[in-house]
Amino acid sequence: MKWTSAVVFGILAAAWIVLGQSEPSSARFAEASPPLVDGAAMRPQTFDARRAEEMRAFPAAETEPGPEDRIITVSRGDTLIGILTDNGVDRASAHSAVSTLRKVFDVRRLQIGQDITLTFKPSTDGDQFLGMALRPTPDRDVLVKLDDGGSFTAEEAERALDRRFAYGAATIDSSLYEAAIDANVPIDVLMDLVRVFSFDVDFQRDVQPGDRFEVLYEGFDDEFGDRVRNGDIRYAAITLSGKTLAFYRFTPSSGFVDYFGPDGRSVRKALMRTPIDGARLSSGFGKRRHPILGYTKMHKGVDFAAPSGTPIMAAGDGVVEMAERFGGYGNYVRIRHNSEIKTAYGHTSRFAKGIRAGSRVRQGQIIAYVGTTGRSTGPHLHYEVMLNARQVNPMSIKLPTGEQLAGKDLKKLQALIPTIDAEVDAARAEASVVASNEGR
Numbered sequence: 473m474k475w476t477s478a479v480v481f482g483i484l485a486a487a488w489i490v491l492g493q494s495e496p497s498s499a500r501f502a503e504a505s506p507p508l509v510d511g512a513a514m515r516p517q518t519f520d521a522r523r524a525e526e527m528r529a530f531p532a533a534e535t536e537p538g539p540e541d542r543i544i545t546v547s548r549g550d551t552l553i554g555i556l557t558d559n560g561v562d563r564a565s566a567h568s569a570v571s572t573l574r575k576v577f578d579v580r581r582l583q584i585g586q587d588i589t590l591t592f593k594p595s596t597d598g599d600q601f602l603g604m605a606l607r608p609t610p611d612r613d614v615l616v617k618l619d620d621g622g623s624f625t626a627e628e629a630e631r632a633l634d635r636r637f638a639y640g641a642a643t644i645d646s647s648l649y650e651a652a653i654d655a656n657v658p659i660d661v662l663m664d665l666v667r668v669f670s671f672d673v674d675f676q677r678d679v680q681p682g683d684r685f686e687v688l689y690e691g692f693d694d695e696f697g698d699r700v701r702n703g704d705i706r707y708a709a710i711t712l713s714g715k716t717l718a719f720y721r722f723t724p725s726s727g728f729v730d731y732f733g734p735d736g737r738s739v740r741k742a743l744m745r746t747p748i749d750g751a752r753l754s755s756g757f758g759k760r761r762h763p764i765l766g767y768t769k770m771h772k773g774v775d776f777a778a779p780s781g782t783p784i785m786a787a788g789d790g791v792v793e794m795a796e797r798f799g800g801y802g803n804y805v806r807i808r809h810n811s812e813i814k815t816a817y818g819h820t821s822r823f824a825k826g827i828r829a830g831s832r833v834r835q836g837q838i839i840a841y842v843g844t845t846g847r848s849t850g851p852h853l854h855y856e857v858m859l860n861a862r863q864v865n866p867m868s869i870k871l872p873t874g875e876q877l878a879g880k881d882l883k884k885l886q887a888l889i890p891t892i893d894a895e896v897d898a899a900r901a902e903a904s905v906v907a908s909n910e911g912r
C-alpha cells in the first residue's frame with residue numbers, strides 16, 4: 473500500500489464548492505451513451521493535489537490544527553476495512569464507516585488504483601478518524617463523515633461537468649481506424665463512429681485511400697477544464713469516392729435516439745453489413761477449398777479475420793435462438809431477427825454476459841468475442857445470414873432500409889440540422905486555424 477499525506481489548512485475554504493453542493497446535473501446525464509466496450513471510458517481516477525483538496529470529507533477549521541488527509545491508492549488484495557484499520561482506525565469505526573458507505577457505493581466495485589482520501593483529526597492520544605471520500609466514476613463522488621452525534625453519514629454528489637463539442641476529421645489513408653486514431657478521436661468515440669457507419673459502409677470494400685470522415689461529439693469537462701469523459705456523437709459524415717453520407721443524432725417522438733440523414737432516413741438497417749469492428753474480410757461466400765479437410769466445399773458464410781477477443785455485435789434486433797457449442801462451428805450464436813431472417817456467428821471464444829437462448833438483443837449489442845473454437849484454423853468470425861433457413865451471401869443481400877421520419881418528426885429534424893451544421897462549421901474553422909498554426 474502506498475500513501476501520501478497532504479496536510480492542508482484554511483486556504484481550502486474556497487475549494488468547498490465540494491461534495492453535496494455542486495448543482496444537480498442528472499438531466500445532463502440522462503442521454504449518456506450506453507456502456508462502451510470493455511471499460512474504454514471508465515478508469516479509476518488518480519488524484520493530484522488539487523483533486524485531493526477537493527475530495528476531503530472535512531473542511532479545515534481555521535483556529536485549530538486542521539484535519540489531515542491521507543490519500544491511499546488501493547492495491548491488489550486490499551479491502552476497505554483493511555485500509556482503514558491499517559491507518560489506525562479501530563475495527564468498530566471501520567465497520568461502521570464501511571457499512572454506511574455501502575448506502576451510496578457498492579464497495580465490491582473498489583478498483584485497484586482507485587484513490588481514497590481518509591481524513592483524520594490529529595491528536596496526541598491517537599488521530600481521530602473523521603471520514604473518507606472517493607470518486608468511483610469521473611463524474612460521481614461519494615463520502616462518509618462523522619457527524620456531531622458521533623455516527624457516520626453517507627453523501628454522494630454528481631459533479632457538474634461542462635459539455636463541450638469536440639471535433640475530428642481526417643483523410644483515410646489505410647483504414648478509418650488508423651485515420652481516426654491519427655486525428656486524436658478517442659477510442660470510445662471511434663467505436664460509436666464505426667457503429668454509425670457500419671449499416672451503410674462495408675469497411676473492407678468501400679473505403680479507398682483519399683476518402684474522408686468527420687465527426688462532432690460531446691465531451692464533458694470538469695471545473696479545471698480537464699476532459700472527464702466523452703459523450704455522444706452529434707454529427708458524423710463519411711465521404712466515399714466523392715459521395716458524402718452525413719448523419720445527425722436526433723430523438724424522434726418514438727423516444728429512440730438514432731442517427732438520421734438530412735432526408736430523415738434512419739442509419740439503422742434491418743442488418744448491419746459487418747457485425748464486427750475493424751475486421752478484414754478473409755474469406756468470401758461460395759465454393760472454396762477447405763483448408764483443413766482439403767476438398768472443395770461450399771462456404772456458407774463470410775469470414776472476418778480479427779484478433780481473439782474482438783467484440784462481435786448482433787447484426788440486428790432479435791432473439792437469441794442458440795448460444796452454445798455447435799459442432800464445427802465451436803461456440804455458436806444464432807439470432808432470429810424476424811420470420812425470414814436469422815444470423816449466425818461461429819468460432820467465438822466466449823459469449824457476452826447475458827447471452828443465452830431466449831435473450832433479446834439490440835442491434836449493435838455485443839453478443840460474443842472472436843475466437844477459434846470448433847473447426848477453425850485461427851481467430852476469425854464466421855458469419856452467416858439465413859433467409860428462410862438458407863444461407864445467403866451477407867455481402868450481396870439487399871437489406872431493407874431503416875425507419876423513415878415523416879410529418880412532425882421530419883420537420884423537427886430539419887429544424888435541428890442548421891444548428892448542428894453551424895456547430896460543425898465552427899469546429900471546422902477552429903480545427904483549420906489550429907492546423908495552420910501547427911504548420912508554421
Ligand SMILES: [Zn+2]
Binds near residue numbers: 775853855
Ligand atoms: Zn467461415
